[in-house]
Amino acid sequence: MIEVSHISKDFVAPKKYPGLRGAVKGLFSTEKVIKTAVDDISFSIDTGEIVGYIGSNGAGKSTTIKMMTGILVPTKGTCTVAGINPSRNRKENAQNIGVVFGQRTQLWWDLPLSESFTILKEIYNVSDAEYAGQMEFLNRVLELQDFFDRPVRTLSLGQRMRADLGAALLHNPKVLYLDEPTIGLDLVVKDNIRKAIREINEKYRTTVILTTHDIGDIEELCSRIMIIDEGRKIYDGSLADLKDTYGTRRKVSMEVKQPEKAKGLRLHEILGVQETACSMSFSPENSMLCVTFDKHRLQVPQILSAVMAVVEVKDVQIQETELAEIVKEIYNHGVGGKA
Amino acid sequence: MNTVKRYLRLYRVLVTQFLKTIMQSRVDFLIGLLGFFFTQVMGIAFLYLVFQQIPSLQGWTLDQLIFIYGFAQIPRGIDHLFTDNIWLVAYRLVINGDFDRYMLRPMNIFFQVIAEKLQPDALGELLIGTILVVRSLTKGIVIVDGLHIALFFVSIFAGALIYTSIKLFFASLAFWLKVSGPFLQIAYDMANFAKYPTEIYSKGIRFLITWVIPFAFVAYLPASFFMKADTSAGVVGIECGIAFVFWWIAYAVFHRGTQVYESAGN
Amino acid sequence: MRKRLRIYLPFAANELKRQLAYKGAFYLFILVNLFGSFISYYLWMAIYGSSEKAVIGGLTQKEMVVYVFMVYVTASIVTASISTMVSDDVVKGTVAMNLIKPIDYRLSLIAMASGNMAYRFLVPSVFIWIGLEIYKIKVLGLAPVTVMGIFLYLTSCIMSFLIYVLFDFCFGMLAFFTTYIFGMRMAKDALLSFLTGQLIPISFFPAAMQRVFDFLPFSSMVYTPVMIYLGKYTGETLAFMMLRQAAWVVLLYVAGSLIWRQVTKRLIVLGG
Numbered sequence: 001m002i003e004v005s006h007i008s009k010d011f012v013a014p015k016k017y018p019g020l021r022g023a024v025k026g027l028f029s030t031e032k033v034i035k036t037a038v039d040d041i042s043f044s045i046d047t048g049e050i051v052g053y054i055g056s057n058g059a060g061k062s063t064t065i066k067m068m069t070g071i072l073v074p075t076k077g078t079c080t081v082a083g084i085n086p087s088r089n090r091k092e093n094a095q096n097i098g099v100v101f102g103q104r105t106q107l108w109w110d111l112p113l114s115e116s117f118t119i120l121k122e123i124y125n126v127s128d129a130e131y132a133g134q135m136e137f138l139n140r141v142l143e144l145q146d147f148f149d150r151p152v153r154t155l156s157l158g159q160r161m162r163a164d165l166g167a168a169l170l171h172n173p174k175v176l177y178l179d180e181p182t183i184g185l186d187l188v189v190k191d192n193i194r195k196a197i198r199e200i201n202e203k204y205r206t207t208v209i210l211t212t213h214d215i216g217d218i219e220e221l222c223s224r225i226m227i228i229d230e231g232r233k234i235y236d237g238s239l240a241d242l243k244d245t246y247g248t249r250r251k252v253s254m255e256v257k258q259p260e261k262a263k264g265l266r267l268h269e270i271l272g273v274q275e276t277a278c279s280m281s282f283s284p285e286n287s288m289l290c291v292t293f294d295k296h297r298l299q300v301p302q303i304l305s306a307v308m309a310v311v312e313v314k315d316v317q318i319q320e321t322e323l324a325e326i327v328k329e330i331y332n333h334g335v336g337g338k339a
Numbered sequence: 340m341n342t343v344k345r346y347l348r349l350y351r352v353l354v355t356q357f358l359k360t361i362m363q364s365r366v367d368f369l370i371g372l373l374g375f376f377f378t379q380v381m382g383i384a385f386l387y388l389v390f391q392q393i394p395s396l397q398g399w400t401l402d403q404l405i406f407i408y409g410f411a412q413i414p415r416g417i418d419h420l421f422t423d424n425i426w427l428v429a430y431r432l433v434i435n436g437d438f439d440r441y442m443l444r445p446m447n448i449f450f451q452v453i454a455e456k457l458q459p460d461a462l463g464e465l466l467i468g469t470i471l472v473v474r475s476l477t478k479g480i481v482i483v484d485g486l487h488i489a490l491f492f493v494s495i496f497a498g499a500l501i502y503t504s505i506k507l508f509f510a511s512l513a514f515w516l517k518v519s520g521p522f523l524q525i526a527y528d529m530a531n532f533a534k535y536p537t538e539i540y541s542k543g544i545r546f547l548i549t550w551v552i553p554f555a556f557v558a559y560l561p562a563s564f565f566m567k568a569d570t571s572a573g574v575v576g577i578e579c580g581i582a583f584v585f586w587w588i589a590y591a592v593f594h595r596g597t598q599v600y601e602s603a604g605n
Numbered sequence: 606m607r608k609r610l611r612i613y614l615p616f617a618a619n620e621l622k623r624q625l626a627y628k629g630a631f632y633l634f635i636l637v638n639l640f641g642s643f644i645s646y647y648l649w650m651a652i653y654g655s656s657e658k659a660v661i662g663g664l665t666q667k668e669m670v671v672y673v674f675m676v677y678v679t680a681s682i683v684t685a686s687i688s689t690m691v692s693d694d695v696v697k698g699t700v701a702m703n704l705i706k707p708i709d710y711r712l713s714l715i716a717m718a719s720g721n722m723a724y725r726f727l728v729p730s731v732f733i734w735i736g737l738e739i740y741k742i743k744v745l746g747l748a749p750v751t752v753m754g755i756f757l758y759l760t761s762c763i764m765s766f767l768i769y770v771l772f773d774f775c776f777g778m779l780a781f782f783t784t785y786i787f788g789m790r791m792a793k794d795a796l797l798s799f800l801t802g803q804l805i806p807i808s809f810f811p812a813a814m815q816r817v818f819d820f821l822p823f824s825s826m827v828y829t830p831v832m833i834y835l836g837k838y839t840g841e842t843l844a845f846m847m848l849r850q851a852a853w854v855v856l857l858y859v860a861g862s863l864i865w866r867q868v869t870k871r872l873i874v875l876g877g
Contacts, residue, residue: 011601066602071442073598087598094445106440110360119356122349123444367788374791381799388809389648393656460788528640535644539651544643 001175001207002045002068007077008231009038009063037063039231040077047174048205050197052222052239054212054327060231061211065177068209069099082174095124098168102180105164107152113163114148117170124171131170137203138166141196158189165193169200176200178210182217194220215327227327242326248296249326251319252303254289257312262289270306273297346450353454361459368459375463379412382534383471399536402478403566409471410565411534411558414498416464422503423458429510430520436603448597449507449590481565490575491565497575497582498557502530504585505552507593514596526552533558553581613712617720638729642677645804649673662808667745668835674737675831676803678730683765683826685721687714688793691777692786704869711774711861718770754834757843761830764850769826771857778864781871802828822853 015031038060045051055061066072067079070086070093079086086093099106107116121131139145142162147155155163161181168176178197182190198221200206212218218225218239225242227235235242256262259282268278278293289311291303300318307313361368383405390401399407432438441451475481509526512519529547533554537545549555556578564570653666664672691714694700703710741747750758776793780786798804800823807818807828818824829846832838838846 062602066439069443071439071600071602090442091445091447094443097443099443101439104437104439106443108356111356115356119349119352122345122352123446125345125445370792371788374788374795377792378795381795381804384799385804388805389652391811392658392661392809393652396655397651460791525640531640532644535648539647541647544647 001047001049002043002079002081002209004044004064004068004079005042005077007038007041007064007067007074007079008036009060009067009072010075011035011037036231038067038074038228041228041231041233042077043226043233043236045207045209047207048201049224050201050208050210050221052212052218052225053209053228054218054225055228059228061228062179063231064228065179065209065211068175069097069177070094095171096174098171098173098176100161100164100168100176100178100181102161102178102183105152105160107160107163107167109153110151112149112151113144113155116152116163116167120167120170126171130172134170134172138169141199142166142192158185158192161185161189161193162196165196169206172204173206175207175209178208178212180212180214181210182212182214190214190216197221248294249292250295250300252291252293252300253317253319254291254304254307254313255315256287256289256307257314259284259287261311262287262307265289265307265310267291267303267306270309271298271302278303346446349446350450350454354457357457361457371460372463372466375460376467377463379408379464379467382408383467397536397538400480402475402480404535405471406475406480406566407536407559407562408534409468409475410562411530412464412468413472414495414502414557415530416461416468417495417499418502418506419461419464420458421499422453422506423461424452424456425503425506425510426520426523427456428452429513429523430518433513433600434517434603438600439602442597442600449593482568486572487565490561490572494561494564494575494578497579498561500582500586501553501557501578504582504589505554508585508589511589511593511596514600530554530557535559536563553585556581609712612708613716617716617723638677638681639733642673645673645676646670662806663837664806664808664835667741667747670745671737671741671747671835672806672831674733675834676827678734678737679762679765679827679830679834680801680803681725681730682722682762683769683830684797685718685725685766685770686773687718687770688773688777688780688786688790690714690717691774692780695777695780696786711865714774715767715770718766722766750834754836757847758830758834761833761847761850764847764854765826765830767854768822768850768857771854771861772822772826774861775857775864778868781868797823797826800824801826802831822857825850825853 011034013033013035015033037058041060041064053061053064063072067074068081068086070090073087081093082096084093084096086097107113108119111119117135120126126134135144142165144162144166147159147163152160152163165178165181176197181197182193185193194217197208197210201208208221210217210221222239224238225235226233263282263284265280265282267280268275271278276294277297278291280289280291282289289307291307293303304313304316386401386404386408389396395401396404428438441448444451472481476483481487505526506523509519509523512522516522529552532540532544532548537548537555537559540548545555549560556574560574561578564572564574649669650666653661653669659665661669691700694703700710703713738750742749776789777786779789800818800821802824807815807824810818825846829838829850833843833846
């Protein structure tokens with residue numbers, strides 16, 4: 001359904017200088033800075049897949065999505081969605097896709113939602129019969145009828161998100177792009193939105209690509225995830241694989257009595273392993289020493305005794321690593337952090 | 340044909356919606372209308388005060404100047420009414436990324452931009468323009484015959500298209516500059532030169548407003564055609580030619596701009 | 606006073622910085638406004654050319670040149686608008702936030718406007734002023750302005766600025782009654798350009814209207830400093846004009862306070 005090959009995007013910005021003098025200097029400067037937001041990314045996505053596209057802020061997620069939707073023209077590389085090049089045949093591509101940007105509505109702010117849908121029906125050239133059928137479906141999964149006659153600006157964030165999702169699906173697109181669809185929503189609404197996405201995917205075999213910071217979205221929706229960092233793809237595979245590879249990590253948190261001693265501790269040297277197999281962090285506010293380690297290489301007692309040889313420990317907690325931690329770890333250390 | 344129908348249908352839906360929202364804020368509507376009306380009334384008051392001191396301005400009477408002034412408002416008002424959203428492209432939509440939504444829909448982008456808003460303030464300009472033109476008719480200072488009437492309407496539409504093209508061109512610079520509002524403002528304000536006979540200006544300025552940012556062809560030049568029998572109808576022809584050329588350039592730049600659009604958030 | 610300055614000076618500095626940051630706007634602002642002046646200039650040249658009299662409305666052709674461009678210089682210093690900020694605050698509901706902060710809302714706005722004024726003074730005005738002065742001496746053959754003249758003009762300008770800002774504050778309060786400030790501003794700008802003498806010297810108005818204008822603050826905003834610069838006011842008239850400006854500053858300050866008190870009362874009641 002989607003073929004992306006060696007795609008890159010550069011942004012050029014004028015150089016900025018700090019301070020009042022900087023502002024004056026900026027007036028006469030023509031220096032430019034080139035920033036590569038997406039750097040040589042390739043992937044292909046099949047019909048009916050739900051792919052989680054994750055990365056830290058500014059990693060290039062939105063930029064990639066915007067290239068696939070036809071908003072941005074790639075600097076290098078090509079991209080086809082359902083056989084269409086989005087930037088060259090923008091209108092044809094637009095007919096095939098639905099887009100929801102969590103932070104920004106596509107609806108008409110001052111109009112009642114019903115009117116927005118009337119307009120979208122015309123824009124996407126949806127026939128009356130299709131419209132009726134699709135509305136019935138959308139009302140069932142998104143419960144739009146509760147606020148269908150209210151102006152968009154009066155909707156709560158959760159309602160607005162449902163409305164936006166509905167609007168993106170009115171023309172029954174082949175591909176649905178969701179950019180942080182659950183941002184800022186409470187748990188119940190999040191759950192509804194996820195359920196709706198799943199139902200749509202099952203009913204129409206809609207291909208879904210979603211970016212998110214919410215690990216719950218990924219665990220509940222995505223069979224496959226791609227991780228992007230500084231514009232490069234650093235992981236592409238199933239969720240299970242990711243867990244297998246990184247789930248071997250465990251974490252021990254210890255509250256210690258002498259923070260000054262704990263700070264200087266070089267645990268991996270004491271235990272004679274690489275830093276990647278045993279990393280630690282210390283937060284002085286609550287005197288917590290956190291050690292993350294590879295459970296195939298080290299055991300909890302080893303860690304404890306190594307630490308207790310140096311400082312006095314008041315309390316100990318042991319956790320299996322959660323997906324959130326794994327992702328955080330990958331952001332921080334890259335895939336090279338693999339033990 | 341089907342496509343045209345679809346666009347018209349959509350335009351009707353959008354405009355109806357828009358009118359509904361205006362009706363909900365009638366006071367604002369009235370204020371805006373009066374605001375623009377007043378601005379132009381002040382211009383007329385200025386001329387009136389000046390003519391207390393002089394009998395004519397380089398051979399033009401007060402009545403003639405008022406006709407030029409009023410005639411200039413009509414194409415300006417038409418463009419203002421229909422394409423006001425272009426200003427937002429220059430000032431806001433490109434830099435904050437709201438332009439994204441036009442890119443995501445399977446319709447012509449320019450159409451989407453202008454269809455999203457009607458500017459009722461423009462009725463203030465259209466109102467004063469019409470009043471002043473009608474006044475000139477009653478004073479008998481304009482030529483009334485079939486050719487002149489027909490060309491009057493042609494000229495108004497060509498003039499409005501020139502306005503739109505100039506706006507679109509400068510607004511499109513936002514795709515490269517992020518914000519092009521100030522440039523657009525300058526270009527738009529050049530129109531004020533053309534409210535008066537261009538002979539009063541130096542050669543450089545006259546050239547600028549006749550051929551570079553051709554507002555003279557929107558207002559003063561055609562207006563003089565409607566007042567003076569010895570002026571050739573060719574002036575309206577040139578106006579139309581300019582309108583098409585400028586529209587073609589502006590639209591090409593706009594289209595190119597959408598290709599280099601960078602969205603927001605980077 | 607020192608403490609006050611410490612509190613409010615950052616507002617001014619920040620505004621100056623913000624203005625400088627708009628690179629494009631920075632150069633263009635100069636041009637946009639100068640356009641109006643050049644239109645006026647050519648128009649007046651044509652008007653004087655068509656007139657049998659050498660002096661119209663009390664000004665010679667050469668004085669009119671100085672008038673047109675000094676109006677530009679003066680207006681760009683004086684008309685640092687704050688009503689947009691006021692109405693934005695009202696529409697967004699952040700006025701209430703400003704009530705909580707331990708600073709005077711109006712003073713902070715005036716401080717911001719001063720930053721804006723400083724910027725406009727530095728960038729277009731001072732250069733155009735110097736350019737005009739050179740043109741005036743070399744081409745028009747008029748006497749250069751005296752140090753005393755500059756001093757009086759600038760003093761008058763500062764009062765004009767205060768009159769304008771204080772008036773604009775009251776105007777911004779209209780946002781409590783209508784949300785469409787853009788339209789109001791169009792009307793205000795149109796009216797002001799006329800009543801302050803920017804479009805045409807007050808002396809062109811019929812005598813009866815001039816009487817009425819004497820009781821309005823508008824001529825004190827632009828016309829008075831420009832006439833002072835032109836040396837049209839001397840002795841008692843000069844003293845009277847400047848005192849009248851001072852009186853308007855006080856009057857508008859009081860009026861603004863009263864309106865603000867009413868409005869905040871309403872805010873508290875309505876929970877704006």
